Amino acid sequence: MKRKFLLLIFLNFGLIFAQQDTTEQVIDFETIKTMNGKQIYETFCAKCHGIDGTGNIPEEIKQSWDVPPPDFTDPYFNTREARKDWYAVIKYGGRVRGLSQTMPAFGDVFSDEQIYDVIEHIKSFVDQKRYPQGELNFIRAHYVTKAYVEQEFLLIPTYTYRVENGHNVNDTKVVLYYANRFSNRFQYEVKLPVQNLKSCVQNTTGIGDLELGLKYAFYDNYKNLSILTAGFEFSLPTGSEAKGFGKGTVVLVPYLAGAKGLGEKIELQGSVKIEAPVNKSKGNPELIYALSTTFILPEGRRGIFPGIELVGTKTLGAEEHTISIVPKIYIALTRRGHLAISIGREFPIYGGSPFKYRYVGFVLWDYVDGGIFSGW
Template identity: 90%
Template sequence: MKIVIPLLLLLFSPLFPQDTTEQVIDFETIKTMNGRQIYETFCAKCHGIDGKGNIPEEIKQNWDVPPPDFTDEYFNTREPRKDWYAVIKYGGPVRGLSQTMPAFGDVFTDEQIYDVIEHIKSFVDQKKYPQGELNFIRAHYVTKAYVEQEALLIPTYTYKFENGHNVSDTKVLLYYANRFATRFQYEVKLPVQNLKSSVQNTTGIGDFELGLKYAFYDNYKNLSILTAGFEFSLPTGNEAKGFGKGTVVLTPYITGAKGIGEKIELQGSVKIEAPVNKSKGNPELIYGISSTLILPEGKRGIFPGIELLGMKNLGSSEHMISLVPKIYIALTKRGHLAISIGREIPIYGGTPFKYRYVGFILWDYVDGGIFSGW
């Protein structure tokens, strides 16, 4: 059977220039094409032979959004191959992307689609960058191993009995992270805190934090990544009012993650918080393990999980362990907007509070605006 390309791709018009009307390809020939041949025949008309998306204006003007640049290292590497597969097979709308991107699932086999993906991935040196398969769902306490570009609001609400009074402690952490070079990320954190009891109601700024991390190992095929990092906080919070520690605190850490098949994500981190002024407190060992269950097929949906958090005072016998059941809800088809909520439950070492709720609102800002991708 023969297919005249414009007839086959009439569904995808007006993406292609009129000079393709003379081309004829039959199904048997299509079945023998490798990823590069498919890309150059079917994809390059909109994305460019070199992957940069520099195509004639008469084609580009028909797009609802400009074609992406596949030679952009961060863009090329930050999304997992299964999401590229979904877009090629089912079209752009399946991931909240361009309405103009057609579905090729009835034209190419799955093997051919993945071969096209590897050709697109070859526009950059994949070994230099952590792959999107390792961009696991963020936990509440366990430090994320993947280097990210995201902004978060991280609220924590604690209700406790202290000094003869019931006290509510509400903290909102403003968090911003960005990548640079090939494997680095910097981050800034600013906490705003409110302490309320029968004798006071005080709001203030906490200790400002800066952080740097480096993903020194990753393997997307066995779904594993290891990262080392360093944070330090400045004593910008009022110590007398309970908003700061009154000294610089240094926090080196190591964190890692491992995917178990396609349905379970395991993450873990170990850090030491060390006050520079030792009179302000002993160093603490803080460790955590997080598990998340991947239920949805796409990026939007509900992802349940649980965390274990441990804190050991290195200058005393004080040691506390908590469990945090949690639910992560990705709101958009791209998964770039999400909320998560959990409850921390002490299981060892006493009961320092009556109850504590943790949460965050996440915006992966490089993947789209707040109102896109729904």
């Protein structure tokens, strides 16, 4: 009964026929068990994805798709997709990751080893060594600078309640953040903060200092789940210093960031940077370091991912040094994981209490993986 069911699936999608001259030969299941990834792809996958992986197939076949077939020769698409996600799609069908429902499930046809062999053949359409792999696209933290070069848009709200000059101050800030990849290992980013300061003596809103950045992933190894990145940011004095929205000078920010996966269940990330005002009268440089741990509990992309973060700030040339911890929850909303929210509460643990309490958060959209209303 199982074989008849599988045979119907193959017939449905026109995938079990190998043409030899004018005679159609049915491939039996014993033969399928001996096939490697390249043979499986060219026999069963190429009809819908193209023998060269480009997705250039006859129009009558393409019309049966609910979305156009992907281009496996696109290096950004090919390398940013983690192998475990492609495994899930091949084994369980496109629906499992919110992708095309035309993509059938092959878990009862091919072994896990064969599926991963097919994936490596698809990956071979691109020089994998030139691009950071999707396995290293770890879950974003709040204070740790992300090491992976990314294509994301975020809204990053922060709410701080503090005492300043004897007055209680409600400080609400929302950073608009945009990042995009270019070349093989580079990323540029733009950050624009909008801030509101409210107390018994003021209630003002304005933009802060515009930040621009460039990042380069100089090392990655998807097999041991590690990546290292160097970057440089600088802020422009676009915010009003008098109103508390800016620093009144250009600030240079070089940094290093790294990440390491411990198996498939724990992600470690860290970064260290120096914020150096060009006008030294505006303040001393600050060393800012952060560490983050995230626990991968769900099997898929959608779910709740708890973690904790540590962030420290040391003023160079002075004694000021503060350390905080941030328990946090990251919630991936879609089956692709491309829409997510995260929230954390920051607690000072060393060097005094510069604020009474602070909440941090963000709303994330990985825009290349789908629209806001797709993948649910």
